Amino acid sequence: DEDSALLSDQQFDDDDLPFVPAPPVLAIVGRPNVGKSTLVNRIIRSKQAVVEDVPGVTRDRVSYDAEWNGKDFSIVDTGGWEQDARGIHRQVADQAEVAVDEADAVIFVVDGLVGATAVDEAVVRMLRRKKKPVFLAANKVDSEAQMAEVYALWNLGLGEPYPVSALHGTGTGDLLDAAVKALPDTAQHGGLVPRGGPRRVALVGRPNVGKSSLLNKLAGSERVVVDDVAGTTRDPVDELVELGGETWRFVDTAGIRRRQHMAQGSEYYAMLRTQRALDKAEVAVVLLAVDEPISEQDVRIVQLAVDSGRALVIAYNKWDLLDDERRYYLEREIQRDLGHVSWAPRVNVSAQTGWHKDRLAPALETSLTNWGQRIPTGRLNAFLGELVAAHPHPVRGGKQPRILFGTQPSSRPPKFVLFTTGFLDPGYRRFIMRRLRETFDFTGTPIEISMRVRE
Numbered sequence: 001d002e003d004s005a006l007l008s009d010q011q012f013d014d015d016d017l018p019f020v021p022a023p024p025v026l027a028i029v030g031r032p033n034v035g036k037s038t039l040v041n042r043i044i045r046s047k048q049a050v051v052e053d054v055p056g057v058t059r060d061r062v063s064y065d066a067e068w069n070g071k072d073f074s075i076v077d078t079g080g081w082e083q084d085a086r087g088i089h090r091q092v093a094d095q096a097e098v099a100v101d102e103a104d105a106v107i108f109v110v111d112g113l114v115g116a117t118a119v120d121e122a123v124v125r126m127l128r129r130k131k132k133p134v135f136l137a138a139n140k141v142d143s144e145a146q147m148a149e150v151y152a153l154w155n156l157g158l159g160e161p162y163p164v165s166a167l168h169g170t171g172t173g174d175l176l177d178a179a180v181k182a183l184p185d186t187a188q189h190g191g192l193v194p195r196g197g198p199r200r201v202a203l204v205g206r207p208n209v210g211k212s213s214l215l216n217k218l219a220g221s222e223r224v225v226v227d228d229v230a231g232t233t234r235d236p237v238d239e240l241v242e243l244g245g246e247t248w249r250f251v252d253t254a255g256i257r258r259r260q261h262m263a264q265g266s267e268y269y270a271m272l273r274t275q276r277a278l279d280k281a282e283v284a285v286v287l288l289a290v291d292e293p294i295s296e297q298d299v300r301i302v303q304l305a306v307d308s309g310r311a312l313v314i315a316y317n318k319w320d321l322l323d324d325e326r327r328y329y330l331e332r333e334i335q336r337d338l339g340h341v342s343w344a345p346r347v348n349v350s351a352q353t354g355w356h357k358d359r360l361a362p363a364l365e366t367s368l369t370n371w372g373q374r375i376p377t378g379r380l381n382a383f384l385g386e387l388v389a390a391h392p393h394p395v396r397g398g399k400q401p402r403i404l405f406g407t408q409p410s411s412r413p414p415k416f417v418l419f420t421t422g423f424l425d426p427g428y429r430r431f432i433m434r435r436l437r438e439t440f441d442f443t444g445t446p447i448e449i450s451m452r453v454r455e
């Protein structure tokens with residue numbers, strides 16, 4: 001039957017995915033002023049990267065497209081820590097660590113004239129634990145006469161040091177040949193880049209909430225169907241819909257339109273279908289109907305959408321059926337059952353009359369914008385510093401965990417890493433999460449925070 005056809009068809013084509021695998025990532029790490037930006041400029045052969053002559057100027061992690069020997073990759077330049085007498089050593093290592101976790105290979109730059117410092121050695125210890133290919137660049141070796149320090153760098157235990165002059169370009173070819181050879185074809189650590197073209201929306205919700213009606217209302221007579229493979233069991237069909245002056249791609253609309261089937265299918269298959277649509281989308285519209293109490297299945301679908309890491313809009317349909325009494329209970333149900341997703345934009349609509357249908361596009365825009373947001377490391381740490389000063393973590397068993405440093409290594413959805421001196425209480429974590437949302441606009445996007453405890 002159709003459900004088993006759906007199941008056996010779980011391996012959908014790559015073409016269906018809203019993302020393409022990101023190119024592999026080469027991280028450039030090292031102390032400030034060793035010449036990382038100059039080296040990055042050399043590699044990307046342009047002046048995209050800014051070289052700062054002022055020591056301690058806050059620069060954030062930046063990523064650039066690069067190509068060497070016919071291979072595309074991205075380069076992540078790890079500035080970002082602030083010159084801070086208390087914690088500079090630690091922060092250099094922390095920032096580098098996050099970049100290294102996301103990278104496929106690493107170029108570790110040291111100042112070839114100065115040799116290895118204590119900070120360099122701390123970075124080396126971290127690099128060893130990560131077990132990624134590491135290439136040691138001894139920079140500022142502008143002439144043969146300066147080679148003596150370079151040989152001493154064998155002591156770092158990272159293999160052969162590559163003497164380079166990022167300024168003059170000498171030695172950088174050999175270094176890149178080796179580093180780029182060590183890169184896989186695509187990024188190994190969750191890197192996804194939007195494919196481009198119309199942004200992809202999954203319209204999901206339990207049977208009978210009005211998905212099909214809403215889609216009809218939105219698409220009107222201008223229906224454009226893509227990927228319609230007639231006469232096969234491969235039933236996902238996407239439709240292009242104009243909303244708010246923009247074209248959106250509603251994914252897997254065949255399942256939405258086949259009303260009877262949806263109503264009859266078991267919840268298990270409905271959830272499977274929902275999951276598949278979410279996988280293919282950048283943003284989810286979860287549709288609920290206000291004429292009936294919010295059900296467990298509604299809440300489960302909202303949770304699937306949140307867990308998928310996609311941007312989210314919650315739409316309440318059949319608003320034309322709402323009377324005052326039902327409205328009172330509805331608001332209470334929303335607070336009780338969906339209070340944890342109060343960050344999602346809420347749109348009240350009537351698919352039947354078309355009331356408020358033009359509110360959907362702005363909500364989608366908001367969620368997608370915030371989903372892709374990245375907070376610069378400097379701003380994030382200014383925020384954390386103020387927050388921790390005003391509301392320190394409660395003392396637990398004579399100890400008080402501190403937050404040393406934070407960074408946001410990725411977005412879609414935004415992910416934060418906090419370096420701490422101990423485990424943070426769940427309540428305190430929720431507090432940070434709430435303050436993050438209040439301070440920066442994360443309306444419409446889930447956010448994740450992970451902790452790294454430093455002994």
Ligand code: GDP
Nearest residue numbers: 032033034035036037038051052140165166167
């Ligand atoms: P970053 O903080 O590690 O990104 O370092 P920068 O790229 O900003 O460089 C710091 C300083 O070192 C700048 O004044 C650069 O011009 C200088 N520099 C970078 N590479 C070389 C090099 O190969 N030789 C010399 N002599 N100076 C360099």
Ligand code: GDP
Nearest residue numbers: 207208209210211212213259317318350351352
């Ligand atoms: P789906 O299963 O989620 O695709 O839901 P349908 O679009 O098939 O709608 C289920 C039923 O709800 C149909 O009888 C629709 O006419 C009705 N319906 C959908 N939207 C509205 C609405 O906004 N107001 C009212 N009164 N009925 C609606």
